Amino acid sequence: MLKSLHIDGFRSLLNCSIEIRPGINILVGPNGSGKTNIVMFLEFMARMFDRPIAETVNEFGGVGQVFSRFGQGMIGTSIQARLVGGGTISASVNNGGRAISYFEYDYAYSAVFLKKIEAVHFGKQTFKIRKSATRKQLSSMRRSDTWDLYLSQKASIQENHVDHEYRIKKMNTGKFDRIDIPFSGNAADGMRGEIVRHLEQSHDPEFPILLACRFLSPEISMTIDDLSAGKVINIIPHIAKRSEDSAAPPGIGRDGGGLAATLHAVKRNDASLEIENREESSRANHSSGDVGNVPRYRGISKRVNRKHDLHLDINTSLHIEAALNFLEDGIDDLRVEIDPLTNLLNVSVTIPSGDGRARVPLRLLSDGAVKWLAIVTALYTNRSVLVIEEVENFLHPLLQKEFLKIIREIFDDPYEMEGRSGFIILTTHSESLLNSADPSEIIVVTNNSGETKTRRPRRVKQIADTIYQTGVRLGSMYVSGVLEDA
Ligand SMILES: Nc1ncnc2c1ncn2[C@@H]1O[C@H](COP(=O)(O)OP(=O)(O)OP(=O)(O)O)[C@@H](O)[C@H]1O
Ligand SMILES: [Mg+2]
Numbered sequence: 001m002l003k004s005l006h007i008d009g010f011r012s013l014l015n016c017s018i019e020i021r022p023g024i025n026i027l028v029g030p031n032g033s034g035k036t037n038i039v040m041f042l043e044f045m046a047r048m049f050d051r052p053i054a055e056t057v058n059e060f061g062g063v064g065q066v067f068s069r070f071g072q073g074m075i076g077t078s079i080q081a082r083l084v085g086g087g088t089i090s091a092s093v094n095n096g097g098r099a100i101s102y103f104e105y106d107y108a109y110s111a112v113f114l115k116k117i118e119a120v121h122f123g124k125q126t127f128k129i130r131k132s133a134t135r136k137q138l139s140s141m142r143r144s145d146t147w148d149l150y151l152s153q154k155a156s157i158q159e160n161h162v163d164h165e166y167r168i169k170k171m172n173t174g175k176f177d178r179i180d181i182p183f184s185g186n187a188a189d190g191m192r193g194e195i196v197r198h199l200e201q202s203h204d205p206e207f208p209i210l211l212a213c214r215f216l217s218p219e220i221s222m223t224i225d226d227l228s229a230g231k232v233i234n235i236i237p238h239i240a241k242r243s244e245d246s247a248a249p250p251g252i253g254r255d256g257g258g259l260a261a262t263l264h265a266v267k268r269n270d271a272s273l274e275i276e277n278r279e280e281s282s283r284a285n286h287s288s289g290d291v292g293n294v295p296r297y298r299g300i301s302k303r304v305n306r307k308h309d310l311h312l313d314i315n316t317s318l319h320i321e322a323a324l325n326f327l328e329d330g331i332d333d334l335r336v337e338i339d340p341l342t343n344l345l346n347v348s349v350t351i352p353s354g355d356g357r358a359r360v361p362l363r364l365l366s367d368g369a370v371k372w373l374a375i376v377t378a379l380y381t382n383r384s385v386l387v388i389e390e391v392e393n394f395l396h397p398l399l400q401k402e403f404l405k406i407i408r409e410i411f412d413d414p415y416e417m418e419g420r421s422g423f424i425i426l427t428t429h430s431e432s433l434l435n436s437a438d439p440s441e442i443i444v445v446t447n448n449s450g451e452t453k454t455r456r457p458r459r460v461k462q463i464a465d466t467i468y469q470t471g472v473r474l475g476s477m478y479v480s481g482v483l484e485d486a
Pocket of ligand 1: 010011012030033068
């Protein structure tokens with residue numbers, strides 16, 4: 001999991017550090033303090049992993065939108081970022097059991113705007129990783145700043161092009177003993193030399209260096225997953241209400257598009273689980289002569305559809321339908337059907353009507369109801385929902401409270417968490433959302449003469465005590481400005 005970011009030169013983020021914690025992280029602060037810029041940075045970084053850095057900058061509006069502006073038309077020429085995190089890896093061992101190992105990474109880069117050639121490129125990238133079989137050993141390595149691998153890439157500007165030099169500053173070859181790269185036979189510089197040559201030949205310097213060295217260890221692939229997961233969701237009800245083609249890829253998009261396709265995938269997943277169940281129970285009946293039709297979920301409880309970045313399991317549709325009950329009009333019985341003429345997906349639910357219930361299509365529901373459906377679907381199906389901006393718009397205060405509860409349930413349950421990023425970032429101005437938040441979940445964002453600064457409230461325990469003793473809520477503290485000084 002990504003644990004901390006240091007950013008310098010990206011929009012209003014100048015020398016700005018952000019510490020992320022597992023679970024909920026809520027960015028609060030005045031308009032224009034830089035919350036969206038922080039969110040945008042995470043998206044920027046994710047995008048950087050699948051297209052050249054210069055293209056990424058263009059997609060975000062060009063140099064003038066991405067690099068920091070100062071005073072009268074001045075623009076910064078470099079963005080520096082450092083991302084630190086870590087994780088665990090579970091691998092099967094010789095005796096058939098599984099062993100957990102730990103790792104930490106530190107990836108830093110600078111993106112430089114070179115006026116002379118009107119181009120953006122990586123100025124320098126460093127990637128360091130340490131691995132260990134125990135937590136204790138890992139923290140002692142941290143204390144002595146020991147790394148198992150330390151790679152760097154540095155650009156030097158020639159006449160009208162950029163040259164890149166790769167170096168391995170450190171390598172504990174013992175910990176990378178399963179590397180399989182063709183050995184050119186140059187024994188003099190050994191494995192290090194081979195890796196440097198591999199980087200020189202295969203790394204496109206417009207991309208993060210991690211992509212070219214992922215073959216070195218699974219931990220590096222996990223680091224890439226961490227850093228490229230950035231996804232922002234800002235649901236617009238009328239977009240979430242749209243009918244979608246049955247062939248559309250599932251996954252809730254940035255603006256709430258993809259809801260129908262995702263719900264379709266959820267329902268299809270249910271159907272395929274049912275078939276597997278039937279097959280398995282008929283097998284069981286056959287072998288033991290057992291009668292009865294007890295559903296058996298063993299062995300089919302998890303499915304992660306990586307292709308679409310979708311997380312589906314046996315509970316997904318139950319969770320989504322249960323969340324619908326929180327809507328005041330008692331929405332129920334979600335159904336997704338394909339219109340045979342148009343090939344469009346029809347999502348419908350039932351709502352109370354007169355003495356009975358009536359089936360209504362998604363587009364006739366209220367904005368808030370559809371937004372709620374889209375949000376919970378995103379929470380339950382996305383492996384990498386990292387950021388939800390201003391979730392409160394359209395949502396009743398009680399739903400805002402319920403929303404935090406659902407996230408906590410997902411993050412408290414290691415089973416639910418499988419294959420997902422370990423944290424979520426929210427931005428909000430909602431007093432009622434904050435009333436249900438814990439002071440330790442808050443990150444206060446302020447704008448000091450154009451520079452965004454972030455910090456965790458210093459006196460979290462004191463705030464919690466005050467809330468407990470006086471009944472004054474966190475949201476009121478935010479609104480009255482106390483939180484920002486706490
Ligand atoms: N390239 C840039 N260089 C420096 N500052 C920038 C740049 N682009 C935007 N800004 C500044 O960033 C600030 C906007 O920050 P942002 O949109 O992140 O605020 P916010 O905290 O999300 O506010 P809100 O609560 O209104 O959504 C503005 O003050 C704007 O001037
Ligand atoms: Mg904003």
